[in-house]
Amino acid sequence: MRIFGLDEARVMALAAGVALGASGAEPPDPAAAAHIFARAAWSGIAEPGDGLAGLLVTELGAVSSLQVLHDSWTPRRISALIRERRGAGVNERGAGPARGGDEEFETTLQQGLERWRPRLVLDDVVRSLLAAQRVSAKLLLPSDPLWPLALGDLAAHTPIALWWRGTPAALRAMPCSIALVGSRAATQYGEHVAMEASAGLCDRGFAIVSGAAYGIDGMAHRAALASDGMTVAFLAGGVDRFYPTGHDALLNRITELGAVISELPCGASPTKWRFLQRNRLIAAASAATVVLEAGWRSGSLNTAGHAAALGRPLGAVPGPVTSPASAGCHRLIREYDAECVTNASEMAELAGISPHPTGLNVPAADGDAGAGSGHGRTSDQVRVFDALSARAARSVADIARRSGLSLSSVRGALGGLGLEGVVHERESGWSRTT
Amino acid sequence: MRIFGLDEARVMALAAGVALGASGAEPPDPAAAAHIFARAAWSGIAEPGDGLAGLLVTELGAVSSLQVLHDSWTPRRISALIRERRGAGVNERGAGPARGGDEEFETTLQQGLERWRPRLVLDDVVRSLLAAQRVSAKLLLPSDPLWPLALGDLAAHTPIALWWRGTPAALRAMPCSIALVGSRAATQYGEHVAMEASAGLCDRGFAIVSGAAYGIDGMAHRAALASDGMTVAFLAGGVDRFYPTGHDALLNRITELGAVISELPCGASPTKWRFLQRNRLIAAASAATVVLEAGWRSGSLNTAGHAAALGRPLGAVPGPVTSPASAGCHRLIREYDAECVTNASEMAELAGISPHPTGLNVPAADGDAGAGSGHGRTSDQVRVFDALSARAARSVADIARRSGLSLSSVRGALGGLGLEGVVHERESGWSRTT
Numbered sequence: 001m002r003i004f005g006l007d008e009a010r011v012m013a014l015a016a017g018v019a020l021g022a023s024g025a026e027p028p029d030p031a032a033a034a035h036i037f038a039r040a041a042w043s044g045i046a047e048p049g050d051g052l053a054g055l056l057v058t059e060l061g062a063v064s065s066l067q068v069l070h071d072s073w074t075p076r077r078i079s080a081l082i083r084e085r086r087g088a089g090v091n092e093r094g095a096g097p098a099r100g101g102d103e104e105f106e107t108t109l110q111q112g113l114e115r116w117r118p119r120l121v122l123d124d125v126v127r128s129l130l131a132a133q134r135v136s137a138k139l140l141l142p143s144d145p146l147w148p149l150a151l152g153d154l155a156a157h158t159p160i161a162l163w164w165r166g167t168p169a170a171l172r173a174m175p176c177s178i179a180l181v182g183s184r185a186a187t188q189y190g191e192h193v194a195m196e197a198s199a200g201l202c203d204r205g206f207a208i209v210s211g212a213a214y215g216i217d218g219m220a221h222r223a224a225l226a227s228d229g230m231t232v233a234f235l236a237g238g239v240d241r242f243y244p245t246g247h248d249a250l251l252n253r254i255t256e257l258g259a260v261i262s263e264l265p266c267g268a269s270p271t272k273w274r275f276l277q278r279n280r281l282i283a284a285a286s287a288a289t290v291v292l293e294a295g296w297r298s299g300s301l302n303t304a305g306h307a308a309a310l311g312r313p314l315g316a317v318p319g320p321v322t323s324p325a326s327a328g329c330h331r332l333i334r335e336y337d338a339e340c341v342t343n344a345s346e347m348a349e350l351a352g353i354s355p356h357p358t359g360l361n362v363p364a365a366d367g368d369a370g371a372g373s374g375h376g377r378t379s380d381q382v383r384v385f386d387a388l389s390a391r392a393a394r395s396v397a398d399i400a401r402r403s404g405l406s407l408s409s410v411r412g413a414l415g416g417l418g419l420e421g422v423v424h425e426r427e428s429g430w431s432r433t434t
Numbered sequence: 435m436r437i438f439g440l441d442e443a444r445v446m447a448l449a450a451g452v453a454l455g456a457s458g459a460e461p462p463d464p465a466a467a468a469h470i471f472a473r474a475a476w477s478g479i480a481e482p483g484d485g486l487a488g489l490l491v492t493e494l495g496a497v498s499s500l501q502v503l504h505d506s507w508t509p510r511r512i513s514a515l516i517r518e519r520r521g522a523g524v525n526e527r528g529a530g531p532a533r534g535g536d537e538e539f540e541t542t543l544q545q546g547l548e549r550w551r552p553r554l555v556l557d558d559v560v561r562s563l564l565a566a567q568r569v570s571a572k573l574l575l576p577s578d579p580l581w582p583l584a585l586g587d588l589a590a591h592t593p594i595a596l597w598w599r600g601t602p603a604a605l606r607a608m609p610c611s612i613a614l615v616g617s618r619a620a621t622q623y624g625e626h627v628a629m630e631a632s633a634g635l636c637d638r639g640f641a642i643v644s645g646a647a648y649g650i651d652g653m654a655h656r657a658a659l660a661s662d663g664m665t666v667a668f669l670a671g672g673v674d675r676f677y678p679t680g681h682d683a684l685l686n687r688i689t690e691l692g693a694v695i696s697e698l699p700c701g702a703s704p705t706k707w708r709f710l711q712r713n714r715l716i717a718a719a720s721a722a723t724v725v726l727e728a729g730w731r732s733g734s735l736n737t738a739g740h741a742a743a744l745g746r747p748l749g750a751v752p753g754p755v756t757s758p759a760s761a762g763c764h765r766l767i768r769e770y771d772a773e774c775v776t777n778a779s780e781m782a783e784l785a786g787i788s789p790h791p792t793g794l795n796v797p798a799a800d801g802d803a804g805a806g807s808g809h810g811r812t813s814d815q816v817r818v819f820d821a822l823s824a825r826a827a828r829s830v831a832d833i834a835r836r837s838g839l840s841l842s843s844v845r846g847a848l849g850g851l852g853l854e855g856v857v858h859e860r861e862s863g864w865s866r867t868t
Contacts, residue, residue, distance in 0.1 A: 318764060318774065319752070321752060322627070379707065382710070387705070400552060403481070405481075406546075406548035406549040
């Protein structure tokens with residue numbers, strides 16, 4: 001038996017090389033191997049965010065959809081197969097193709113087939129699987145227990161598969177993660193803010209998700225590692241070729257202690273489009289997104305836009321209004337309803353979840369609520385205290401005249417201030433305690 | 435005839451010394467003089483924000499309410515008088531005393547009488563009027579066309595009168611003013627932001643309202659003066675004794691080019707309570723309040739609280755999250771729904787009004803509900819009238835330069851003012867009719 005024209009044993013060996021093997025257990029059976037191989041192939045055939053590919057894989061399954069592509073079925077025949085499967089209740093999701101009638105769907109499908117077919121090169125798939133095996137990259141499928149369920153909010157744009165290197169604990173930490181993103185061209189201020197935010201959130205038990213870029217992203221990862229926190233980097237290219245290359249050492253450390261993830265197969269290079277699509281994964285995978293420092297047109301605003309579109313809590317850290325490097329953050333607060341967050345405690349609150357703190361720095365409830373009202377004094381007390389002197393003792397009548405209060409109000413206020421210990425009575429009257 | 439035990443001629447002379455005399459015109463008649471004297475007295479008897487005093491003056495009028503205080507009427511008799519006046523439809527405002535029944539009101543009134551009586555010292559009133567006369571301070575009454583109508587939003591807490599020194603144009607500019615406030619302990623960043631905001635708003639035609647304190651307030655005033663803008667300072671003590679003393683020169687310049695205002699009579703010293711109540715005037719008098727830099731417990735948050743309570747637009751300028759001096763601004767954005775504003779343009783947008791962008795800051799809009807626009811004059815007429823003198827005759831070209839209007843606009847405005855009879859042409863040019 002052959003699968004997509006490849007020898008079954010070969011497919012099984014390749015699949016075993018990238019299968020998660022969560023419990024260290026047995027290699028995949030032929031059906032599972034074909035499934036792994038098909039998803040791996042699709043991850044290289046469809047560009048990230050290709051909703052039509054997502055739809056086809058959902059409707060027909062990865063193997064069948066790859067088979068019909070491999071066997072050059074016509075759009076009409078594929079469309080008929082989808083209808084048939086639906087009629088048979090094989091797929092109950094109801095994510096429908098033929099919204100505008102079959103003809104329109106077939107035209108769309110024709111365009112899809114045209115862009116996928118040139119990329120269905122089995123040798124390329126094999127090469128990417130072997131490359132993955134060389135760096136111990138694994139393939140994560142939506143059916144896997146470690147799959148980040150939050151990605152499901154991307155609907156048809158959910159990735160078909162994820163490639164990743166790292167520790168399973170990092171994947172398990174995703175539900176309690178916060179995305180910290182920002183400009184590559186960060187200022188000292190921005191890097192300081194990123195460091196404090198990342199360390200503070202790690203202390204509170206959050207994992208830090210970011211994009212491994214220079215500047216803010218890099219600092220967020222580094223501070224997490226330095227705080228013994230968990231951190232996950234989403235890349236726009238294959239996980240075998242770290243980008244940017246200057247972050248090679250950093251990404252190696254993230255691989256050892258956290259995870260590096262991409263929806264692109266090994267060997268794939270990052271492109272502008274892939275960076276933008278990578279941003280949607282950062283926003284979708286984390287419980288909240290915080291932009292730490294961003295210029296007016298920073299790419300991190302794209303991540304923020306994805307977070308907002310997904311209904312994820314979105315925060316932005318303000319900075320000096322004189323710094324163009326913070327203009328994007330202020331823009332998010334003003335125009336995109338991002339919450340103004342100034343420290344890790346407020347970011348944790350933004351996420352609206354409380355992971356178990358790792359033990360060191362449990363968030364402290366800071367300060368009380370009363371703004372500017374002195375020391376919680378009543379207005380009478382404020383006025384009476386105003387009317388007192390530290391040197392001269394004053395009679396109650398004198399204080400009443402000076403404060404414009406009645407005698408009884410003055411007496412009441414003096415009582416309270418006396419309990420506070422800030423006034424006292426002498427023979428000649430009342431004065432402030434020095 | 436005697437008024438409050440004083441000789442009528444004396445009261446008339448004192449009143450004439452502080453009366454606005456808008457058109458340079460005739461001194462107040464005996465009734466007007468008594469009214470001026472009574473409001474002046476009340477401004478020293480009731481502490482700022484004394485709602486009961488405000489209610490009494492509203493119900494009975496300043497003269498009668500002072501008379502009953504002077505004649506030591508009982509609460510019951512005063513209460514009966516109020517009912518009688520209401521019944522007679524003399525006062526139709528319906529601001530009611532006897533909410534919790536007459537007895538409760540009489541108890542409240544008793545407390546009021548107790549706190550007011552020790553302060554009803556006619557010599558003090560006379561002294562404050564003479565002190566006002568010495569520094570050319572005038573008394574502004576709610577019935578005056580120059581009275582800032584926006585203060586009416588303070589309801590029972592509207593000041594009974596305002597003492598002020600400066601130019602009438604400053605009072606007319608109030609509807610198009612923005613309050614710029616912040617910490618005394620300002621950083622270099624905060625002062626820079628204050629300077630840019632104030633200058634930028636003046637360029638857009640806004641007047642700048644603030645509290646003349648060290649730090650942000652002072653910088654806001656200074657930058658307005660330096661930009662040929664209009665600026666108004668509200669003080670917590672009498673306008674004859676500038677506070678802080680280190681801002682003596684600044685306040686003198688504000689008096690020359692803008693206005694210094696207080697609800698307290700000359701001779702009154704600032705107290706903590708009076709600062710808090712002064713803040714309500716800053717918030718109420720301006721179209722929007724912006725906090726430029728403020729620590730977590732800055733007094734400027736109190737002004738912000740008043741603005742929010744009054745439903746006035748409230749803005750705060752963010753700063754570095756590493757700077758405690760900006761913590762109050764971030765707090766306002768987070769907890770009090772203040773809008774994050776980063777430059778003068780955004781502050782102008784916050785205020786939601788667009789004055790004519792000129793160096794002179796006269797409120798726009800001919801059809802503008804009359805607030806501050808003088809006597810139903812067009813804005814051109816207001817500006818031309820401002821540019822005229824009662825003594826010196828000025829050429830049309832000179833008036834054009836002073837008012838910032840074109841020659842034809844000046845000629846048109848002079849025509850209207852001529853019909854109104856308030857200006858006339860001599861051989862050497864135009865002057866106000868005295």
